[in-house]
Amino acid sequence: MNDANRLTREDPWRIFRIMAEFVDSFQTMSQVGPAVTIFGSARTPVDSPHYHAAHDIARGLAKHNIAVVTGGGPGIMAAANQGAAQGGGKSVGLNIELPHEQASNRYANVPVHFHYFFSRKVCFVKYSFAFVFMPGGFGTLDEFFEVLTLVQTQRISNMPLILYGRDHWQGLFTWMKSHLEKTALISPGDLELVTFAETPGEVVECILAYQRRVSPPEIPAKAFC
Numbered sequence: 006m007n008d009a010n011r012l013t014r015e016d017p018w019r020i021f022r023i024m025a026e027f028v029d030s031f032q033t034m035s036q037v038g039p040a041v042t043i044f045g046s047a048r049t050p051v052d053s054p055h056y057h058a059a060h061d062i063a064r065g066l067a068k069h070n071i072a073v074v075t076g077g078g079p080g081i082m083a084a085a086n087q088g089a090a091q092g093g094g095k096s097v098g099l100n101i102e103l104p105h106e107q108a109s110n111r112y113a114n115v116p117v118h119f120h121y122f123f124s125r126k127v128c129f130v131k132y133s134f135a136f137v138f139m140p141g142g143f144g145t146l147d148e149f150f151e152v153l154t155l156v157q158t159q160r161i162s163n164m165p166l167i168l169y170g171r172d173h174w175q176g177l178f179t180w181m182k183s184h185l186e187k188t189a190l191i192s193p194g195d196l197e198l199v200t201f202a203e204t205p206g207e208v209v210e211c212i213l214a215y216q217r218r219v220s221p222p223e224i225p226a227k228a229f230c
Contacts, residue, residue: 022120023124026119026120026124027127030117030119030124031128031131033117034128034132035132037072037095037115038070038072039072040071040097040132040133041066041072041073041074041133041135041137042073042133042135042137043059043063043074043075043081043082043085043136043139044076044081044137044138044139044141044149045059045081045082045084045085045139045145046080046081046145047076047079047080047082047144048079048080048142049080049081049084049139049141050080055140055170056080057084058169058170058204058205059081059084059085059088059137059139059169060084060085060087060091061088061205062085062169062205062208062209063085063086063092064088064089064091064092065092065205065206066089066094066212067091067092067094067095067096068092068093069209069213070094071094071212071216072095073088073089073094073095074098074099074128074129074133075098075113076098076101077098077099077101077117078100078101078108078109079108081139081140081141083110086098086113089112090114095115096113096114096115097116098112098115098117099117099119099125099128099129100113100116100117102118102120126151129148129152130151130161134164134215134216135164135167135211135212135216136152136164136165136166136167137167137169137212138167138168138169138174140169140173140174149168152166153199156198157191157195157198162219163198164215165212165215166198166200167208167212168199169202169208170203171201171203174201178196181196
């Protein structure tokens with residue numbers, strides 16, 4: 006059987022796996038309550054200041070009965086799941102099957118497993134009312150621009166998008182300001198959709214302030230799908 010025939014035969018059945026992934030994850034996540042997703046590098050070592058910051062942010066949120074959602078892997082994800090669990094809160098890990106780098110961490114007390122990136126991304130956005138972006142690489146940038154685009158296009162509410170560590174992010178924003186905004190590839194004010202924070206306390210207070218302002222129906226965020 007050639008590749009074209011194999012794909013024609015297998016793709017319709019793949020829909021059932023996708024449906025099952027959505028059903029299982031929606032069923033679990035709908036019981037979590039108000040939640041914040043923390044993104045960041047899987048490669049961050051445990052002795053990094055960013056690791057400790059992610060831990061403290063998650064612990065602070067858990068103390069206010071806010072669930073913490075991560076990608077369920079190592080690095081920043083493990084730090085946030087550990088902080089949430091130690092804070093007595095729900096520590097959600099949306100883990101993805103990858104050839105390398107993505108082993109589940111042991112700190113997630115609400116584990117959810119995914120095969121597909123796109124269904125995992127839906128759960129990050131659908132069930133969170135704020136997002137924290139710690140320093141990271143391609144994956145973190147992908148998640149940042151995905152959520153930023155949804156807010157910019159008003160597919161989801163204008164909720165907190167917090168970038169931790171200006172030193173890490175400033176070069177990117179300088180380029181976006183001097184090139185994308187200057188050449189009208191983005192609109193004036195688009196970059197103001199993002200908030201910078203330098204300490205775990207700033208992150209937690211920003212999220213709590215937003216939570217106090219919005220009405221309960223907006224937490225979790227209105228679904229974009």
